[in-house]
Structure formats: C-alpha cells, structure tokens
Amino acid sequence: VVFTTNAYVGAYARGLAPDLRRGVVPVATHMIATEELPADLARTILPTNRGVSETRRVISHYRLSPDGRRLLFGGRASFFPLETRRTAALLHRAMVARFPQLIGTRITHGWGGRVAVTLDRLPHIGGGEGRFFAVGCQGSGVTMMTYLGHSLAEKILANEGGPVNAYDSGLPPHHPLYDGTPWFMPAVGSWYQFRDRLERREPRAASISPLVE
Amino acid sequence: MADGSIFSDDFADTPWWWRDFAPPADPPVALPTHVGTLVIGAGYAGTACALRLAEAGEDVFVLDAQALGFGASTRSGGQVSGGVNVGKGPSGKPVPIERQAALLRDAARGFTLFETLLERHRIRCGYHRTGRLNGFWSPDHAAGWQKRIEALNRHAGSEARVIDRAETRVELGSDSITARHSSAGPATSSRPCSTAASSPPPAPRAPGCTARRRSASSSGYRAASLLSPTVARSRLTGWYSRPTPMSGPTPAA
DSSP states (O other): OEEOOGGGTTTSOTTSOHHHHTTOEEEEEEEEEEOOOOHHHHHHHOTTOOEEEEOSSSOEEEEEOTTSSSEEEEEOOOSSOOOHHHHHHHHHHHHHHHOGGGTTOOEEEEEEEEEEEOTTSOOEEEEETTEEEEEOOTTOOHHHHHHHHHHHHHHHHHTSSSOSSTTOOOSOOOOTTOSSOOTTHHHHHHHHHHHHHHHHTOOGGGGGSOOOO | OTTOOSEEEEEESSOGGGGTOOOOSSOSSOOOSOOSEEEEOOSHHHHHHHHHHHHTTOOEEEEOSSSTTTTGGGSSOOBOOSSTTTTOSTTOOOOOHHHHHHHHHHHHHHHHHHHHHHHHTTOOSOOBOOOEEEEOOSHHHHHHHHHHHHHHHHHHOOOOEEEOHHHHHHHOOOTTOOOSSOBOSSSOOOSSSSOEEEOOSSOOOOSTTOOOSSSSOTTOOBOOOSSSOTTOSSOOOOTTOSOOOOOSOOOOO
C-alpha cells in the first residue's frame, strides 16, 4: 500500500495512517483568476511573463494565464476557514496592493486547496514491508511530488532498504503536541502575518493598500 | 465593475484550470478485489508512482476519496520549480548543509523528470519555460538569498542571479516595487521591498542534472501541472494513456 495523500491524509478517514498524519500540517491556500484583461493592461503587470513568488512567510505568488489574458494570483489568504468569496476578496485586495492598475478588475474564479507542511520543511518519502508514503512538498509539488512518486515506485521495485534519493529519509518529524489536527494554525498564521509586517516596518493597513515606499 | 463588485457575474468557486480539465466524475473501472500494489491518493505523487510501477509490469491500482486530481494537484498556481523551493519556509532554518547538495540535485532531477514525462506522454498542458522572479520581502530575505544562490546554482543549475531595481521594474510592472537591488535567479523577485531576482532568458541547455534546457533557472519555470493545465495553453490530453518504458532520469543516486 502506498500513501500519496499529502495534505489530505486523514481528511476523509481520520484514523488512516496516524503516523503519517502526525508529521503533516495541512495548510489552506487559495487562488483567484481575474477576468480577461486588455492586452496592454496585462503587459503592464508582468511584461516578461515570469512567474513570481514572494519571500514572505505568508506567501503570495502570481503569474499570467497561459494565454496571457488573466492574472492568476494566489496565497495563504486566511488561516481561518472562510467562505470562498471571502478568501477571494482578501486575495483581490492583496493583488490590488501590488498592482493598483487592477483595482477595477473583477474575479471570475476563486478556489482553494491544501498544501502539506512538515516540521522540517522538507518533503519525505519512505516505508518498507509493504507500506510506503510520499509527503510534504510545502506547496511546491508539481514537479516534486511527480518525482517523489516516481522515486517511490523505484524504491518498491528495488525491494531493498537503501534510500533511493535525498528525500528518502523516512517519516517527517513529529511533535509531541501535534496529533494531526492543526488547531494552532490560526495563531501561527497570524504570527507570520505579524512578522511579515514587522519586517517591512509597515502598519497593518499597508498590506492592503498600494505599497509605496 | 459598475456595481462595485469585485466578482464577475459568472464567478465560480472552482479552479480556473477546470475550464479545460475537470477531474473525471466517475471511476473508470469497478474496484478490484485484489491488487499487487494499492496507491491511495490520485494526485501527482500517486499517479507518477502508479505509472512507474505499471511500466515495470506491476499490478497497481490507484484509489482516491475524490476524483483524479481533485485535491491540490488541480488547484495549484501552476508554477513549477527545480530546487528553489527546497527547504523554504518561514522558520528560516536552513537545510542541513550536509544534505543540501543532494536535496538540490535531486530536486533538479525531479524537474528533469517532469519535463521528460510531459514530452514522453505528450501532455499538452501549455507548459513553457518563462523564468521566475522571487520577490524579496525584506532586506534580511535578500541577504539570505544572496547566500543561497551559489549553492542553488551549483547543485540545481538554476542560473539564478540578483537583479537590481531598474531590472526589477522591467520584469514586474508594479509601482509598488521598491527593490533596492535585486537578485536573481531562481526565482526571485518581487514585490514590495527589497530585491528581486530573475532568471535569465532562454539559454542553451546547461550541463548536469538540472532542468534547464533553454531558459533560465531550473527553479523557475512556469508550467502547467500534469493533471491540471496549469500553465497551460491547451487542453490536457492523453493523461497516462500511453505508458511506455521509461529510460529517463532515475532517481537513485
């Protein structure tokens, strides 16, 4: 049996793989897509069409859609469970803070999902004796989880104990106070938001208004 | 936005990617009573694992509580990377130095595998290499990245560099950017404050295990996801429909 449930471990069957669940903190993350933008407006946002990720603790990331017509903007909008339109509104505000030219732009899609964070911030694969897992891509998993799933198959096929790659280090670390229910995330998330603001030495309001120095 | 609403009239609370690829509603087959390997979770990890096992002739079955790719795999931002995000995190605790090289190297291998799978299975998810900007939120973050870039470039072949404010403005059209100097590479860039980095424009394939074939950093391309046309320009077709023996990158050291 191979567990590749990542942040959804225990989401549907709480008792499943408790040892895995205790090493994974599921964190809600959200995205919005704007309506189609006029071409000249889209170009003002990301003229070279890069993908962008910020180094804040409470991350924001954005990019143009493949057709270059929309901005797809994402981030950890809220550490409290909120209805989709609420999280979408928070992201819209963050987007406009970065790109004031989008203040009149509407959102056509808003959605969310879960990313899996481990206490050592690293992905893990491991297992043996008929039970294997891959977990913990920290929100960067399109390539990593593809690779780890592939590696896990190699591990199963090799049928021996040695690590197959640098991430083959067994279960992610546990914490005595964590049983798989992230009751502390609202507090931790708020703390991270606070630290982010502190480091920019800006008042709270600055995070929702155009950022100018 | 005449009515002041930030939502369009047809606002949907489903991923934008689902316009082109929605997780299939029904399981394709009846549940077997016996399988060689049971994979629980039909996202990237589970499907990639199952694909490799099936190619090796194993009897494998993938289960998911929801539809194929219903979870984070079709809900992502559609950016892919090959090392820049390894060990990232608010804790600031660096990756153990003795593991750093191997972790970065294998992340880059993952990126190569990803591109190999896209090509081999002709997954038309609109993937293209664009390079990436990492926005440094604070001077401290910029300083930290300055130190990380060398290892990232050496082990993951990211071709990252720090860019200055003027270059940041070329890359990122936001008056709010206040980059004092920027950085570069793997992805970097940013936003409000301090520095930004970007990957270089398309370049010849770099040596080593990394992922860059024509452009910038292995860490920095936008891509589409496999299940979701994340960065995708066209529809996803033929998902795992043509398993062929894989001779590509092997994860084993």
